[in-house]
Structures are given as C-alpha cells and as structure tokens.
Amino acid sequence: MQPAILAYCVLKGGRAKVNGQTYFAGSQVVDQFLPELYAALGLNYPKFFKMDNLAKLAFLATEALLQSVPNPLHANDNVAQFFMNSDSSLDTDLVHQAMINEHRNVSPSVFVYTLPNILMGEIAIKNKWHGENLFILAPDFNVIDWLNEARLLFDLQKATYCIGGWVNCLNGNYEAKLVLAAANQPAQITIETLKDEFAV
Amino acid sequence: MSESLKRELKEHLIAQLNLADLTPEDIADDQPLFGNGLGLDSIDALEIIVILDNEYGLTLKNPEEGKEIFHTINSLAAYIEKNKA
Numbered sequence: 001m002q003p004a005i006l007a008y009c010v011l012k013g014g015r016a017k018v019n020g021q022t023y024f025a026g027s028q029v030v031d032q033f034l035p036e037l038y039a040a041l042g043l044n045y046p047k048f049f050k051m052d053n054l055a056k057l058a059f060l061a062t063e064a065l066l067q068s069v070p071n072p073l074h075a076n077d078n079v080a081q082f083f084m085n086s087d088s089s090l091d092t093d094l095v096h097q098a099m100i101n102e103h104r105n106v107s108p109s110v111f112v113y114t115l116p117n118i119l120m121g122e123i124a125i126k127n128k129w130h131g132e133n134l135f136i137l138a139p140d141f142n143v144i145d146w147l148n149e150a151r152l153l154f155d156l157q158k159a160t161y162c163i164g165g166w167v168n169c170l171n172g173n174y175e176a177k178l179v180l181a182a183a184n185q186p187a188q189i190t191i192e193t194l195k196d197e198f199a200v
Numbered sequence: 201m202s203e204s205l206k207r208e209l210k211e212h213l214i215a216q217l218n219l220a221d222l223t224p225e226d227i228a229d230d231q232p233l234f235g236n237g238l239g240l241d242s243i244d245a246l247e248i249i250v251i252l253d254n255e256y257g258l259t260l261k262n263p264e265e266g267k268e269i270f271h272t273i274n275s276l277a278a279y280i281e282k283n284k285a
Binding site: 107112 | 243253
C-alpha cells in the first residue's frame with residue numbers, strides 16, 4: 001500500500017517551512033531559533049525546555065506537522081515514528097564528555113539525552129502515542145527509503161500513520177525534514193514534491 | 201530559616217532543571233516540588249542531588265530520606281542548614 005503523504009516540513013537556517021510555505025522565520029542560531037519557534041507554534045509544554053536541542057528540533061517539527069493537518073491525530077490512531085540522522089546524539093554526548101573530562105559531577109538531565117531515540121519518547125509522551133518506533137543512523141536522508149519503511153508498517157498493519165524523517169543537530173548546525181504519511185487516505189502531496197523540497 | 205538560602209535554592213532549581221518559564225517568585229516555599237506541585241520528575245530528583253553536592257558539599261547518605269527532604273523549598277533549606285558544615 002503506497003503511503004499517502006499528508007504533510008511535510010523543513011526546519012533549518014532559522015526558517016520553518018511547512019508544505020512548502022514559510023511558517024516562521026527567526027534567528028539562525030539554534031539556541032534562539034528553537035524557543036522562538038516554540039512560541040510561534042503557540043505551545044504550552046514546560047517539559048520542552050528540559051529537552052536537548054535534537055529533541056527540541058524533532059518535537060517542534062512534529063508539532064508543526066500536526067498543526068498543519070485538518071484532522072488531529074489521537075492517542076488511539078496507531079501512529080508509528082521513524083527517524084534517522086547522521087550524528088546521533090553527539091551534540092549532547094560532547095557536553096556530557098566535557099563534564100567527565102573536567103571532573104565535574106555529570107548532569108542526569110544531560111545524560112538522559114545521550115541517546116537519539118529519547119526524542120521519540122518525548123514526542124510519544126506529549127501525544128500519548130504507543131505505536132512502533134525506530135531510529136536509525138544513516139549518512140544522509142533518502143525519503144524513498146523512509147516511505148518504504150512506512151509502507152512496510154502499513155502493509156503489516158503495524159501502523160495507520162507514520163511520522164518522522166531526518167533530524168540532525170551538531171555544533172550549532174541543525175536540520176529537520178519530516179513527513180507525515182497515512183494508510184488508506186488520499187495523498188495531499190506527491191513523492192516528486194518531497195524529493196524536490198528535501199533535496200535543497 | 202534563611203530567606204536568602206531559599207531564594208538561592210529556587211534560582212539553582214530554575215537554572216539546573218531548565219524551568220525556563222518560572223521565576224523564583226513563582227515557587228512558593230511550601231509548594232510540593234514533585235507530583236501535583238511543581239511537577240518535577242525522577243531526573244529532576246537526581247539533578248537536585250547533584251545541586252546539593254556541587255553547591256553545598258552535601259551528599260545524601262540515606263536515599264530513603266530523599267522524599268522528605270525534597271518535599272518543598274522549606275524542607276530542602278532546612279536540610280542544608282542542618283547539615284552544612
């Protein structure tokens with residue numbers, strides 16, 4: 001079953017684009033851009049401020065996608081998450097390592113983000129999703145591979161929706177390219193559009 | 201009990217626990233820090249243990265006491281005043 005693409009978004013360089021349209025433009029500095037986008041999305045979720053930048057990036061990209069679709073996804077909608085990146089949680093791993101090198105007490109709230117898949121837990125908790133989740137490391141993002149995995153989940157009836165894509169953050173550089181796909185729905189966006197938008 | 205210590209504790213909590221939407225004035229001295237109070241979680245409890253060690257040189261010897269000590273700003277300040285050399 002070919003996944004129906006409902007929405008997509010790109011977050012990078014101080015800009016958030018949803019379905020090809022600029023949703024928000026702000027600072028290019030990641031530590032400023034993320035709280036600015038949080039405010040622009042009208043969110044009220046204090047736990048956001050405890051996340052590391054990788055988790056914040058994925059969390060906000062997911063929220064931007066969810067706000068763009070006419071029908072909200074619910075806890076019982078069987079939503080799968082599938083994310084990938086090239087730098088794992090290295091952005092936070094380096095902070096943790098620096099504490100060890102300086103013989104300081106390590107911070108539990110830093111340590112907890114020294115795995116990239118924790119971001120899927122944050123998203124699942126916020127949305128009360130209990131579906132399948134997968135985080136893989138890859139040199140770059142191939143949206144066709146992502147869609148093939150979504151199709152497999154739909155064919156095996158493991159999920160009705162699949163959300164995720166590429167989310168990478170290291171040393172101030174950040175990029176998210178996320179997709180929301182569904183089984184048994186009319187597609188809103190073509191694969192060709194996704195390939196063009198994500199290639200930039 | 202020292203008002204300055206309680207304010208200092210609130211500032212440490214806000215900074216170390218990334219409570220970006222709060223100011224010291226938002227945290228009442230007798231407000232429960234966990235559960236339905238401030239809503240802190242188990243990772244925050246571990247972070248408070250680190251704050252006690254880093255800022256006050258105190259190591260929690262009996263983890264069973266944690267629930268009582270970490271109940272409010274008042275109880276945390278009382279523990280520090282009692283145990284700090």
